[in-house]
Amino acid sequence: MTVNLWYAHPKDLPAQATAGDWENILNAEERARSGTFRFEKHRREYIITRLLVRYALSHYHPAPPQTWNFRTNRYGKPSVDPDCGLRFNLSNSSELVVCLMGNEVELGVDIEPHGRAIEVAKLAREFFSSLELEQIETLSDQEKFNRALSLWTLKESYIKARGLGLSLPLKSFSFVFGQSNRFHLKLDPGLADDPANWRFRLLDLAEHRVAVAVRSDLDPHVNIWEARPPLYAPVLQRDGKEAAVQFLN
Ligand SMILES: CC(C)(COP(=O)(O)OP(=O)(O)OC[C@H]1O[C@@H](n2cnc3c(N)ncnc32)[C@H](O)[C@@H]1OP(=O)(O)O)[C@@H](O)C(=O)NCCC(=O)NCCS
Helix, strand or coil: CEEEEEEECHHHCCCCCCHHHHCCCCCHHHHHHHCCCCCHHHHHHHHHHHHHHHHHHHHHCCCCHHHCCEEECCCCCEEECCCCCEEEEEEECCCCEEEEEEECCCEEEEEEEHHHHHHHHHCHHHHCCHHHHHHHCCCCHHHHHHHHHHHHHHHHHHHHHHCCHHHCCHHHEEEEECHHHCEEEEECHHHCCCHHHEEEEEEEECCEEEEEEEECCCCCEEEEEEECCCCCCCEECCCCCEECCCCEC
């Protein structure tokens, strides 16, 4: 079981990038939304996320990046429309965007900047279960910040994989940590799910904590792909066929 984690940095979208560099890839709705951001950093984050998901999908399925359509479930989880078997989930900050890709497998991903650890730890009582709080309280400050970041991203990754948003109460499930940072999921009976169905991975990438959730009874292998600039639109080649220029390695 393999899933693919694609990532890109919003700062890599060239500062001088004009709409012409990417507008043929985004659809009309995405282009319109890209014009609504008050701050340049949010505009970049949005554009690069849309480019990342479109190029990543096209890496696994023979359809050009600009041809993908999407729908969202009632809780906002996006998916490919029509379904071609590929599954993806997105998470972004102003420094990093990630897109987790898999085939015929329910998945979720969440990232948080390391720099948010203290702030997240302060929110522990609001979001973490009593079991998680009990464990976190035994830790030194530094370990607390680290655990808070892991718990936050793990909980989000599970919620995002389920696609139920915050209708799934955050305190109704726990990530219980044991020796050597091993952990397992514990669910309240009301959640109608079985922890044995799920596999999680925690990793650090570009100064962010990343949690990956996959509905599988096998440990997933996570391939990590960096999407690099230049983010040019496809160029017209001499034979008249469009070729996607190197956006992703
Ligand atoms: C919306 C939510 C799915 C994630 O929000 P987030 O962590 O702020 O944002 P992320 O960057 O990780 O993810 C956003 C992306 O998730 C996807 N997404 C949206 N709703 C989703 C859902 N119900 N399920 C899965 N993915 C969803 C979208 O692709 C979205 O990006 P887009 O708007 O550019 O398309 C939801 O879980 C939420 O509102 N969380 C609030 C934060 C919170 O209280 N966290 C407590 C953690 S203990």
